[in-house]
Amino acid sequence: MPSRDGPAVVEVADLVKRYPRSDANAVDGLSFTVAPGEIFGLFGPNGAGKSTTVGILTTRLRATGGRALIGGVDVRRDPATARAQLAVVPQHNNLDRALTPRQNLVYHATYHGLPRREAESRAEELLDRFGLTERADRRIEAYSGGLAQRLMIARALTHEPAVLFLDEPTNALDPQTRLLIWGQIRQLRERGVAIVLTTHAMNEAARMVDRVGIVDQGRLLTLDTPENLVRGLAGDAILDLTVTPAAADDPDALAAALGGLDGVRKAERLALPAAPAGGRPGGRPGLAGAGGAALAALAARAGAGGRAGAGGLAALAGAGLTGRNGAAGHNGAAGRGGAAGRNGAAGDGGRLRVRLHLATDPAALLGAAVTVLTGRSATLNAIDVGEPSLEDVFIELTGREPR
Numbered sequence: 001m002p003s004r005d006g007p008a009v010v011e012v013a014d015l016v017k018r019y020p021r022s023d024a025n026a027v028d029g030l031s032f033t034v035a036p037g038e039i040f041g042l043f044g045p046n047g048a049g050k051s052t053t054v055g056i057l058t059t060r061l062r063a064t065g066g067r068a069l070i071g072g073v074d075v076r077r078d079p080a081t082a083r084a085q086l087a088v089v090p091q092h093n094n095l096d097r098a099l100t101p102r103q104n105l106v107y108h109a110t111y112h113g114l115p116r117r118e119a120e121s122r123a124e125e126l127l128d129r130f131g132l133t134e135r136a137d138r139r140i141e142a143y144s145g146g147l148a149q150r151l152m153i154a155r156a157l158t159h160e161p162a163v164l165f166l167d168e169p170t171n172a173l174d175p176q177t178r179l180l181i182w183g184q185i186r187q188l189r190e191r192g193v194a195i196v197l198t199t200h201a202m203n204e205a206a207r208m209v210d211r212v213g214i215v216d217q218g219r220l221l222t223l224d225t226p227e228n229l230v231r232g233l234a235g236d237a238i239l240d241l242t243v244t245p246a247a248a249d250d251p252d253a254l255a256a257a258l259g260g261l262d263g264v265r266k267a268e269r270l271a272l273p274a275a276p277a278g279g280r281p282g283g284r285p286g287l288a289g290a291g292g293a294a295l296a297a298l299a300a301r302a303g304a305g306g307r308a309g310a311g312g313l314a315a316l317a318g319a320g321l322t323g324r325n326g327a328a329g330h331n332g333a334a335g336r337g338g339a340a341g342r343n344g345a346a347g348d349g350g351r352l353r354v355r356l357h358l359a360t361d362p363a364a365l366l367g368a369a370v371t372v373l374t375g376r377s378a379t380l381n382a383i384d385v386g387e388p389s390l391e392d393v394f395i396e397l398t399g400r401e402p403r
Ligand SMILES: Nc1ncnc2c1ncn2[C@@H]1O[C@H](COP(=O)(O)OP(=O)(O)OP(=O)(O)O)[C@@H](O)[C@H]1O
Pocket: 019, 020, 022, 026, 044, 045, 046, 047, 048, 049, 050, 051, 052, 053
């Protein structure tokens, strides 16, 4: 079990950073703590203030106000002592190309005060742990991105830091290297190392992090475990309906009617995914995919429950059913299972995609949704159901507009 007792190893209190000649704070009163043996995800859109926060904590930048402590040491007052307790793995390769991989590790260890002998045996141990022993004396230039990332993490561990800052640790890595790196991060957690992780690959990281702080415009929007965030903000399930409203109907009124159903926490209109020429849009799994069994059951229950009238069931039978794997779905979440062909609609003309965030089982809602649609003479083209994800929470909090 990770040891999460004892005083926080990272403490940030009312932290402020205003860059010269800027008219807004890049970090604007941020507060959080990270315990030993905790993996803390610091997430936020581009420009939210993550790098600035990490820059202050790692002594690269000076705060304008507030406090930042590493292992109880104020980074501003005593940066050298703070640095001895932390390590940073940057997103981009900053290995010393004039040295071999082994020499990179030995150099880093001696820089941090280890005697030569100890530094060499530490390097040996880390090369072994990261599967680099065979490649320890090659030229750095010959290293792939994955090998370089492994070596950078190994290098960060030479002085046994109490806290490790990882910036996009698995960006552009193959699945094997990702697994290795997540495995190493897990082991560090078991040893009581605190890890502060910044990444945009939230759904991947959600499986690893203990708590998440989501920041935007330098402020903390929320801080909790991924499970609590997903449950609390995004709802229990997500149901995406692609519908063709009756010609005289108002799409917003139709979306609002669906949003008013019991068990719906929120309804939002989404852009329709672009359909590739002649193919299934979105590339999502259909009934045979991850959500297939659940969806078949859902369709059966919605039918057996008798909530929908005969017309509604006919509409349901004609709709494409797909599973979504809990993505925020802004780039084509709904696989339409050939519904466009059955519907006879040319292109996406007149169609509407409504996302319902549910506080209930989708099966319990589906009949009522179909009744609303048939009551308004709308056609149901596709149903896409899935679990909400951390990325859904992120979009909910920070919006869909690119920064
Ligand atoms: N050296 C600088 N001088 C002036 N403004 C800066 C400087 N560095 C960052 N900023 C601004 O501070 C704000 C926070 O930037 P920061 O790089 O910390 O965000 P971020 O969350 O790390 O973004 P990303 O995900 O793109 O790395 C942004 O508005 C950015 O433009």
